Amino acid sequence: MYKTDKDLTIFHKKEDDKVLFPVFSSDFYIFVRRITNLLTKLWLMTKEKKPAVLLLYTGGTIGMIENPETGALESFRFDELLKQVPELKRFHYRIDTYSFQPAIDSSDMEPELWGRIVRIITENYEHYDGFVILHGTDTMAYTASALSFMLENLSKPVILTGSQLPIGKLRTDGKENLITAIEIAAAKRENGQPMVPEVCIFFENELLRGNRTTKVNAENFNAFRSFNYPPLATVGIHIRFNEHLIRKNDFTQPLKPHFNFNNQVVMLSLFPGIRKSIVASVLQVPGLKAVVLRTFGSGNAPQKEWLIRHLKEASEKGILIVNITQCQHGAVEMHRYGTGLQLLQAGVVSGYDCTPECAITKLMFLLGNDLPLEQVRQLMDSDLAGEITRDKE
């Protein structure tokens, strides 16, 4: 496109004098041919549909700029973003932007704001090939997990990214993260279908399934890992998609957005020496609906009579207890040791190799849909959006 614009300018300047005597001269035929070629090129270019990406800025470090006088990080107007990343113009995509007002630090993320993101995606779904969400890194994995459940039948890419250094800083990781996330959001297969019709996190050089991802580093640019599922793409000189790992969606199904959550849940992490009174009081919180129990190794807990009794009583009262491991890598296998088996017998269900972020958001999501407890149990045991490896137990 640039080449054509430049050609046009040069052409007008050079040929100005010659158009005064165009008739029958060979220059006239060259002139007509060049004009025809240019018009054809322009016509083809306008006919060719540009990929369209909606860029949604929710907040976080990526959208901050360092005040040169104080050195403090401050939010800057989102429309300034394009000025900070002029490279975006070279994509020849239609990139529209939308910003949360005010932008939020992701520590303030809430289910209600997940609903806002889903509403924006849903309302604009038909108009874009993909969506990029700029988000603070601290709770990005929770948001990615939540969105993966809220956007049922998703058939377009929703790529979350952010950065460890603000986009206005010289060594920022934000520019590359943003540019690559946009490229991935617009990427298509040979048959024209979106390459990654999933909620993902792109960070540093890996595209990860959102509901498999955990923030592991508050310092390095390589801040996210997916311990139990390989990257959907690795990015170096080329973007190499691992197509066999990407979800195969039914593109004929319409997007079905969900908005409800129930946050009557808690995450309880066991540790040697945990007190009976603490466990008892957590399990007796009025209205409590579910517990994500973070256990040892392959899903084991202390063999204390009182612990199993409290868990069993809670379970019998209708509180759903989901067992996930404190290990980053690997899955819960409650049959493996007596210390796990006793949990199974107390009514605890397996969370398989689910991340904590995913387990808690999945529970809040299922409970928010007012399903009977037995159905919530079954769905916790099922793979809804690629979040668990079901054959591990």
Ligand code: ASP
């Ligand atoms: N506190 C910031 C946030 O999560 C950190 C970041 O963006 O990396 O919003």
